Amino acid sequence: MTLTTVPSTAAAAAVELSGVVKRFGTVTAVAGLDLRIRPGEVVALLGPNGAGKTTTIDMLLGLSRPDAGTVRVYDHTPQDAVALGLVSAVMQTGGLLKDYTVEETVRLTAVLFGKPRSAVTEVLERAGIADIGSRLVGKCSGGQQQRLRFAMALLPDPELLILDEPTTGMDVGGRHDFWNAIRDDARRGRTVVFATHYLEEADAYADRVVFVRRGQIVADGTASEVKALASGRTVRATLPGASLPDLSAISGVESAEVRGDTVYLHGRDTDAIARHLLTTTPARDLEITSRNLEEAFLTLTADAA
Amino acid sequence: MSVSPVSPVRSLPRFGGFSLGMIALELRRMLRNKRTVIFTLIMPAAFFLLFGSSAEYRTQRVGDGNVTGYILISMAVYGAMLATTSGGAMVSIERAAGWSRQLRLTPLKPLAYVAVKLVIAMIIGAVSVAVAFLVGSLAGAELPVHAWIGCGLLAWVCSLVFAAFGLFMGYLLPSENVMQILGPVLAVLSFAGGLFVPVDELGSTFATIATFTPVYGVGEIARYPLVQDGNLWVAVLNVVFWTALFSAGAMWRFRRDTARV
The missing domain is CATH 3.40.50.300 (P-loop containing nucleotide triphosphate hydrolases)
Structure with missing residues (x-):
């Protein structure tokens, strides 16, 4: 990698x-x-x-x-x-x-x-x-x-x-x-x-x-x-009434979570995920966060044991 | 004060980094070490006062001087030896502290470093001899003028063998307390080499063995201007042999050291 x-x-x-x-x-x-x-x-x-x-x-x-x-x-x-x-x-x-x-x-x-x-x-x-x-x-x-x-x-x-x-x-x-x-x-x-x-x-x-x-x-x-390479990023958005299957179908999403009105979408190409959410859904309050370097470090250094 | 954005002109120092500025700083550091000062400057003079300045020795004659003068020369040799050994052995402390490695991040060439150590060792050796002679002259040592000068110079120059010894041990023993090992070793060698007690007082077998030990030659040569007696060529051979041996040992360890890092 x-x-x-x-x-x-x-x-x-x-x-x-x-x-x-x-x-x-x-x-x-x-x-x-x-x-x-x-x-x-x-x-x-x-x-x-x-x-x-x-x-x-x-x-x-x-x-x-x-x-x-x-x-x-x-x-x-x-x-x-x-x-x-x-x-x-x-x-x-x-x-x-x-x-x-x-x-x-x-x-x-x-x-x-x-x-x-x-x-x-x-x-x-x-x-x-x-x-x-x-x-x-x-x-x-x-x-x-x-x-x-x-x-x-x-x-x-x-x-x-x-x-x-x-x-x-x-x-x-x-x-x-x-x-x-x-x-x-x-x-x-x-x-x-x-x-x-x-x-x-x-x-x-x-x-x-x-x-x-x-x-x-x-x-x-x-x-x-x-x-991002190691663990991807997370897009968090407010999207009332979202269904998990729909979210998982979005291109680039590797895993999805719904907690009340808030959705969490994990993936590497978070820009594409965000663009999709903003252009084709009523999602608002978007936030993109990285995992910290510590997690990336652990992922990268532990994978090929 | 600020650094200009223009890259500085970069060039290598002359003589591989060997400089008077470095010698001055290193001397200052060595004299800051109380143990060094006590062992190399005070102890030989104190030994002389203890063992050589009795009224009896002052009146007994040796050559054109007195026994007190004879013992003074031996103690000056002892002091020069301690001084040059600890000067050479500085490398041990510096290796243990990682300082040698730090110096690798400067333009200082390893050979220039060793040269600085030798110069420091010889400077401290000279001061040690001078201090001993000063105390001796005030405490009843009598020597003819040519012996004051000749014995002093020879004691100093011949102590080069122990500068080489110190360097060799400094590279061999990676210890912070290398002089705690070498101090007693030098004391034993001094006995064996007839510096504390004349070798012929110890019996003929021992006297023969003594001629092969590294302190013997230096003592004989240094006392020669006073006594003008003894096997000078044996003494010279002794000093040449041990200097060559210790230098070869120091070079061998030095090469290994520079190759490894």
Whole structure:
């Protein structure tokens, strides 16, 4: 089940994965993945544990090499793209030294990327941690450490920002603040790819959702397209005196329900159902709702056991 | 302050990311660690004061200096060794914390990283020797001028073998507390290599074994400007052999490490 929304363009893709395979011993973590991400897209990578999300991200960052296929990032090898600062990442855990201060950690990153001191102040402010610059990393909360990783990732001013389950372990407020910072940043046109298991995050922040299962893409589209693909949508309308057989006969309706004067029609092509209701019946108060992404996720990832 | 929409000019840093700025930050971090400061700067000087500064040792002569001076050199070697080992072993802590992986997301080349670690190890080793010599000069150590300079430099330069040792162990042992293992190991090696007690006082069998242990050569070479006695070529061979062995070990682990990630 694949829904492709990506037209091929001549311009360099932000990410170009073709036929990527990665095996660990007898386990195939990524099984022939093709993915093209255009500059400026905000893409969520979703999938159950062991689906191959982190393996894919590691290959995008040059932390591991595919056994087959090619990985290109802005038309460079991942290693070159990292070294040039075209791509940077906020990893889930680790990667910080407790006995550096927040400001020193970012300053070291700046030294390595050949950026001036002013860039350090700037990213600290943008990540919202300018006020704790002199605090030791070991004394920072999980959310503060994550924002420090974000500041480090911003330092090279990358074209592509990769986030691997970036809000794991944060409280609700921390997650909200973190995503606000990311969203502000994405408005500047940066390409963002994030892996998350918080489905509402994918729904709220991604332009495009890529479902991965067993190392393959099982669905790819906007959050609402993917939701429709997985479980259809529901048209609710007020239609007094409707009979169930009549409703079920409408083209595109997969199941129907009548509760008093209200009818519920489930189907994939809800536009056609709505058009039929509005043009050939006295139905009014129409409402089209998607199931949430969580249900779509469960449907898509459980079907082919 | 805002970022211009124009893509920045992107280029790679010189020397694979090896820079004075990184060395300065890393030094600052290392000196923030109280354990490092105590073990590498305070403890050798304290050992010297405890074991080497008695009135008896001050009056006994060795070469053109006194026994206090002789013991001072041994303690300076011990300090330099601790300092360079912990400098090299920093990689262990950084690997355990995932910092090495984070550094993979920067232009820093793995070889430049190792070079930075070696430079840090040698800087701390130099400070350790300087602190020990300063305390020694104030506490009755007597050495001829050429020995102050020669012994100090040799103690420092030869401690490179332990920078390699620290790196090797740092890559071998993925532990946060690697120095808690290496501290006692170094103490035992120091005994075995005649740094705390002259080897010929331990019997001939032990004295023969001692010449094969890694601390022996450094101690002999560092004391040579003072005593101008002993098997210098054996000591040199010892240092060359162990440096080569530890460097090869560090390279082997380093290669595995960079291939894996």
